[in-house]
Amino acid sequence: MLKAEKIVSTTCPYCGVGCNLQLHIQDDFIYRVTSPFDSVVNHGNLCVKGRFGYDYIYNKQRVTTPLIRKTRQAPGSRTQAFDRSEWRDATWDEALDYAADRLVEIYQRDGSQAMAVYCCAKATNEDNYLLQKMYRALFRTNNVDHCTRLCHAASVIALQMAVGSAAMSNTAAEVVESDVFMLTGSNVSENHPIIALQMKKAVQKHGARLIVVDPRRIEMVNYAALYLPIKPGSDVPVFSAMAHVILKENLQNTQFISERTENFEAFAASMEKFTPEYAETISGVDRQLIIDAARMYATAGKSAIYWALGIPESTHGTANALSLINLALVTGQIGRRGTGLNPLRGQNNVQGSSDSGAMPWHYPGYQTVDNEQNAQRWEKTWNIEPGGLNRQRGLTTTEILSAVHPGGVQALYIMGENPMMSEPNLNHTRKKMEELEFVVAQDLFINESGAFADVFLPAAAFAEKDGTFTNTDRRVQRVRQAFPPRGEARADWQIICDIAKRIEKRLGRPQSAYWDYTHPSEILAEMGSNVPDYAGVRYANIDKVGLQTPVPTEDHPGTAYLYTNDFPRGRGKFHPLEYVPNAEMPDEEYPFVLSTGRVLEHWHGGTMTRHSWMDDLFPEALMEINPADAARLGINDGGPVRVTSRRGSIVLRARVTPKANPGVVFIPFHFWEAAANILTTDAVDPQAKIPEYKAGVVRIAPAFEQEMTGAVPAQPRGRY
Amino acid sequence: MSDTINLIIDGKQVFVPPGTTILAAAREAGIEIPTICFHEATTSNALCRICVVEVEGSRVLVPSCVANVSEGMKVQTQSERVMRSRRTILEMLESTVDLSDAPEIQSMITEYKAEPDRYPQAKSRISTPIDDNPMYLRDYAKCILCWRCVQVCAEDAQYTYAINFSGRGYDTQISTFYEIPMPESTCVFCGQCVGVCPTGALKPKRQWLMELGRTPDEIMDLTRSERRNRRRRVEVPSNEQA
Numbered sequence: 001m002l003k004a005e006k007i008v009s010t011t012c013p014y015c016g017v018g019c020n021l022q023l024h025i026q027d028d029f030i031y032r033v034t035s036p037f038d039s040v041v042n043h044g045n046l047c048v049k050g051r052f053g054y055d056y057i058y059n060k061q062r063v064t065t066p067l068i069r070k071t072r073q074a075p076g077s078r079t080q081a082f083d084r085s086e087w088r089d090a091t092w093d094e095a096l097d098y099a100a101d102r103l104v105e106i107y108q109r110d111g112s113q114a115m116a117v118y119c120c121a122k123a124t125n126e127d128n129y130l131l132q133k134m135y136r137a138l139f140r141t142n143n144v145d146h147c148t149r150l151c152h153a154a155s156v157i158a159l160q161m162a163v164g165s166a167a168m169s170n171t172a173a174e175v176v177e178s179d180v181f182m183l184t185g186s187n188v189s190e191n192h193p194i195i196a197l198q199m200k201k202a203v204q205k206h207g208a209r210l211i212v213v214d215p216r217r218i219e220m221v222n223y224a225a226l227y228l229p230i231k232p233g234s235d236v237p238v239f240s241a242m243a244h245v246i247l248k249e250n251l252q253n254t255q256f257i258s259e260r261t262e263n264f265e266a267f268a269a270s271m272e273k274f275t276p277e278y279a280e281t282i283s284g285v286d287r288q289l290i291i292d293a294a295r296m297y298a299t300a301g302k303s304a305i306y307w308a309l310g311i312p313e314s315t316h317g318t319a320n321a322l323s324l325i326n327l328a329l330v331t332g333q334i335g336r337r338g339t340g341l342n343p344l345r346g347q348n349n350v351q352g353s354s355d356s357g358a359m360p361w362h363y364p365g366y367q368t369v370d371n372e373q374n375a376q377r378w379e380k381t382w383n384i385e386p387g388g389l390n391r392q393r394g395l396t397t398t399e400i401l402s403a404v405h406p407g408g409v410q411a412l413y414i415m416g417e418n419p420m421m422s423e424p425n426l427n428h429t430r431k432k433m434e435e436l437e438f439v440v441a442q443d444l445f446i447n448e449s450g451a452f453a454d455v456f457l458p459a460a461a462f463a464e465k466d467g468t469f470t471n472t473d474r475r476v477q478r479v480r481q482a483f484p485p486r487g488e489a490r491a492d493w494q495i496i497c498d499i500a501k502r503i504e505k506r507l508g509r510p511q512s513a514y515w516d517y518t519h520p521s522e523i524l525a526e527m528g529s530n531v532p533d534y535a536g537v538r539y540a541n542i543d544k545v546g547l548q549t550p551v552p553t554e555d556h557p558g559t560a561y562l563y564t565n566d567f568p569r570g571r572g573k574f575h576p577l578e579y580v581p582n583a584e585m586p587d588e589e590y591p592f593v594l595s596t597g598r599v600l601e602h603w604h605g606g607t608m609t610r611h612s613w614m615d616d617l618f619p620e621a622l623m624e625i626n627p628a629d630a631a632r633l634g635i636n637d638g639g640p641v642r643v644t645s646r647r648g649s650i651v652l653r654a655r656v657t658p659k660a661n662p663g664v665v666f667i668p669f670h671f672w673e674a675a676a677n678i679l680t681t682d683a684v685d686p687q688a689k690i691p692e693y694k695a696g697v698v699r700i701a702p703a704f705e706q707e708m709t710g711a712v713p714a715q716p717r718g719r720y
Numbered sequence: 721m722s723d724t725i726n727l728i729i730d731g732k733q734v735f736v737p738p739g740t741t742i743l744a745a746a747r748e749a750g751i752e753i754p755t756i757c758f759h760e761a762t763t764s765n766a767l768c769r770i771c772v773v774e775v776e777g778s779r780v781l782v783p784s785c786v787a788n789v790s791e792g793m794k795v796q797t798q799s800e801r802v803m804r805s806r807r808t809i810l811e812m813l814e815s816t817v818d819l820s821d822a823p824e825i826q827s828m829i830t831e832y833k834a835e836p837d838r839y840p841q842a843k844s845r846i847s848t849p850i851d852d853n854p855m856y857l858r859d860y861a862k863c864i865l866c867w868r869c870v871q872v873c874a875e876d877a878q879y880t881y882a883i884n885f886s887g888r889g890y891d892t893q894i895s896t897f898y899e900i901p902m903p904e905s906t907c908v909f910c911g912q913c914v915g916v917c918p919t920g921a922l923k924p925k926r927q928w929l930m931e932l933g934r935t936p937d938e939i940m941d942l943t944r945s946e947r948r949n950r951r952r953r954v955e956v957p958s959n960e961q962a
Binding site for chain 1: 759760761820821823853854855856872875877878879880882900901903904905906907908909910911912914915920923924925926927930931935936939940941944947948
């Protein structure tokens, strides 16, 4: 029997739930993972990723020495180098000097608009704070973004417009206190498995009633009192029709509306047209289901709404989220325990990366960059001459790559992200990556994006560094170093400090913005000095249990749920809405709507999980299609199919299952062999700039085995 | 109904709210009752019976993990009858199950001076470790049938229902339906079962490989086909044949 050399408490690096972990370690090898049963976040429960998904740290393909491309790459002919023979090992000094030289050369020649950086929602708050600081303070650019843009950007914008905040209003575990909760655009049992357990418990043991509104017949439908199988993109009509019913039947909370909200009249007038009959023609949902859902949500003592990326990842994502917020405001189902508006954040630290300023329009703490006072505050903190910081809003994730052209973005720094898997319309993304003049990748593996780089900086994995993650319900939790980084890999914050010092020296800046941190806690303290929500977060007071922001002072207990007495913007604001169809609607040529997303066993671009034994459980992309559709097209379960959109084409196996509703197919986006994002559209929401991942249109035809890339033997799988 | 219940445990006055189990009341009073199948995160079932206590006026010994306190109850946690019962339970466990990965039970055996040799004819539970997935191993020779794994797979946590009891009497074992390999079951590989297993019958695959003497390097060198060593369960001979 193995007895652990040490057991290290830390936070899971996968999804936004932020489960507490205990890593059992022998010879620096994580051989077992448990979770404390008294954990306030996950009560000792984990999912397959959290329990078993850490072997990627030791994968033989991991890069643990700095690398420089052997052949100098030129814009327009840049290639991908997956094979180590195309790289040479370098020392840290050599790699950092080379990267600093080239970045400074491009900056001095083309100015700040040539510089851009992708921060990383998997990295710590400290890593992200420093990387945005480096680009803002040294390269004077706000071209700083990360995958939140591809995720909840529209939810964030909508929440800021309506209530003035941008996070889950409640604690995830509070769901057991709800009488009714509505789940929409969220396959929670695969994507936030531990929150799904709490939701199942709420239904099975606490008598809560669940309303599922989703274009897929997800597992949670088995627990639902009502299931509304909507067509992708009909969110605004369905939720507005619910508001219509609430107003017609006089189920609104008049006191809440008069005391806590504004703009009700305009909103109510705009809801007039959204009759259940009208919503039925657009969404395909029986009008009576819409009426029942409206009554159930409005009349319960405590109702909450949970949503994930099915709402924001749309060309009308902001309106989708606003239609949910309107429902909470009109019924007053917010600001109490067990009520609220809860966007489930995807990544372990997407909340924290956003809080830390890894966004083009905001400094840390959601302080807008085009506000003079904000700019001055950060100029003071970073020792920058008055007027030195760029007041122009920067480019978003998708805009950064679109702006790669002469006079636009020339140099890209990628920390941990994989745009060559996660951007929409990958053929376009590829062209843009090829046109870059200089690329730095900082990661664990040479992934599809890092393969385009000139310099590869090997970063430490989560178990090899200290820091903090902020989970989906705003809880700031410790990440602890369990053992030294493999090989020569280093923590992201250390790499950033070292390259920043080199850049600063080359730029000849009179004063240093400060990069001499000895521990990440000093970085978080610097951020907290200008971000009131984090002002009271200290490593000492989150040692055992994390604190939920806002934490304004050091003796503050944290904030379990928001908006008790007022909203950050004062009154909650209703927004009148119109129905806008998706950028693409199915037609004769492209009759199916394609929804994309994740599966339980994998994570996003696959950099971690496809280098894990979890890949054995789910080794290939599968397209879910309804049995009736499959029969009509002559497609068998497990048979290869070709899926084609206006942008590209992939071949993969079909999984014929009633989990897919008729007319809608689903493809996970983890697999480079059949990358779903070759098909997706890069049409974006005009306000939030988030692409429409959930509703491109495609045509489907049976294909041949030989057309598949990297076909593997089918893996039996009995789970739903 | 009163807010507190007054009872006596081992001669000590204890006040607890109604609905408290004898086990919880004893722990509250600083009196330790041994447990094996009990777990704070799972529903108690009184399966292993190691936590039995003697309650005055009760004909049989009472499992303290499920029995609630009542007013004026007199409980003895260390009486001769209790100790003999616990010793016998431990002797029967030790004589049939491989407890090499259960140090807590082993120390109970020492503490209670249990003598497994009292059952020289006992038949050990035999089973080959079931290595049917890349995440965890099932070695039912080490299983004491505490039911925790079945419960966390069901309503105590996961609502997945991949495993349950199969067989009856001595041949009872934890199994998937029709003993299908785990990936073909409803299992989602959350490993909640591994997290609550008290005897190492369920174990992460990489832990198992390390215990077999493989180094981390050797483990990470395994190819997918080597990892996919799909060995089916070896039939355990039934009691009659033994």
